[in-house]
Amino acid sequence: MPLLEIRNVTKRFDNFTAVDNISLSIKAGEFFTLLGPSGCGKTTLLRMIAGFDAPDAGQILLDGEDIIGMPPEKRPIHTVFQSYALFPHMTVAGNIAFPLKMAGKTANQIKISVNEALENVHLSKFANRYPHELSGGQKQRVAFARGLINRPRLLLLDEPLGALDEKLRQDMQMELINLQKEVGVTFIFITHSQNEALALSHRIAVMNQGAVEQIDEPSKIYSCPANRFVANFVGKINLMNAQVLEATASHLTLKVDGLGTVTVPGKDDVKVNDEGVMAIRPEQVKIAHYAENERPAPYCIGKVQDFLYIGDVTTYIIALDNGVHLEALLPNSTPGLAKLFEINDTVAVNWLPDSAQFLKN
């Protein structure tokens, strides 16, 4: 039995459907991420799981029991808020002790648990500080410790790393993974950052306009996006309009704008004449200086129009003859060399047949 099951849940605000008939189930011990742009309904879904909002339709089952109508304080579910929501009039220790106090634990039990929790998040020295005397990362750790102190069945995390700077965020990501492994509590994590989702999660649900577009492991989400939205939202991708000329179980023959016929791996439920896009990730695109009469013939020839140096990698923007643009990403593995091609270089563009795929519109 899944730990949490969401069945056909819908939530409307006036005329706006924030969550549209969503169903998903989460296993115990999982690090599950809801990924989507702002306004996609992920926070609304989280608030319904926490008990702050009630769905207009559908069921939310925890251990097989419908929890709709149960007030938030009765649910064994805690939330880490984006703003941390620490109680400003309580010390760090007071904040962490709050859930235990509400659960009616004795002063002695509380003291032991709080000290242990403070040690776990390396905040023992800060026990008597007030939230406004802490840095962003410290507040974050207090919020985690407070949310986990009485071992809820489920911890909901609403973009908890959103307010931190880049370096700190990466450190906190590692800490979060370790913390989850250590305590074994199931996490539902909300983010609009695809990097965060890919790095942290066991499974990701990509959401858009109140609906779930795909639920899968991070590597599947990235390499086999279910549709154009997922492909575009998670990572960078080249998309070129295409039409199916021939469809077999093993491969599809596409007519791609500007490239002619291209063969890509086969896919279920794709028929001849289907319209869509051929999708390929920039790091799968291989470019090389063009030499005439090269064998095997490249997919196409283009000119380097621009490049974006990011440090570890450089993205080259290749203009094909017919005005289509392609991005290719190459690692800067040669010491001292920031780019391998100059603007206006003619390059041959290639890729492995398996790395391109067809996505229906």
Add this chain to the structure above:
Amino acid sequence: MSRNNIALWAMAGLVYSFLYIPLIIVVVYSFNDSKLNAEWVGFTFSWYRTLFHNEEMLTAARNSLFIAISASFLATTLGTMAGLAIHRCKLKVLPMLAFTPVAMPEILLGVSLLLFFLQVLNMTLGLFSIIIAHTIFCIGFVTIIVRARLQGMDESIFEAARDLGATPWQTFHQITLPLIKPAVIAGALMSFTLSIDDFVITFFTKGVGEPILPIQIYTMIKVAVTPEVNAISTLLMLLTLILIIIANKFDTRMLPGDSEK
């Protein structure tokens, strides 16, 4: 110091003199050993002594204190509740209705309360009617202060409390009340100072009988500004000053964590 600065200081000095010189004169003459507020004769406490033997004045002071304490207690309780309710309710007309008595000319409030007490409720005017009247005009101030405090706060704090196992009552008791406490105290002190020296509304709702301090002072002035009036004014000023200082200590920005916002 530049020329501009000197002009600015001079201007500020003038404004402050204008505000404080009359008050200082009252204080000084309350210690003057002369029946006339004309020239300084010598230092004395005798006016205070006379004051403390003036039975009517003492009753008036007692009445005023009783009214101020009762009205500020009622107004603080009701105003805090109103502030919380208005903050939660999204209806725009509600805050307006609560704040109107604050902006309303006092004389209007006084007249309408008089009519209401006499003609609608058919009640006898006295301390009780004054307390009700004072409570009514103080509620708005408390409501405004409490609501302003709530508006500056992160709403998710209250949700977090519920989320972490607190019932609505526990959330109020452990989180909401401590967080709005500075506003509640400030509101209470403000109500007290407003009530204790209120003249207009008291005048309309007091009826005959019980002497009330501001009215008593006014009655004494009708004859002449005696040093006794100076003495009672000085004491009133002292009380107000103390309350203002306490209220400032409980400025709504006083709580740890507020600097985040």
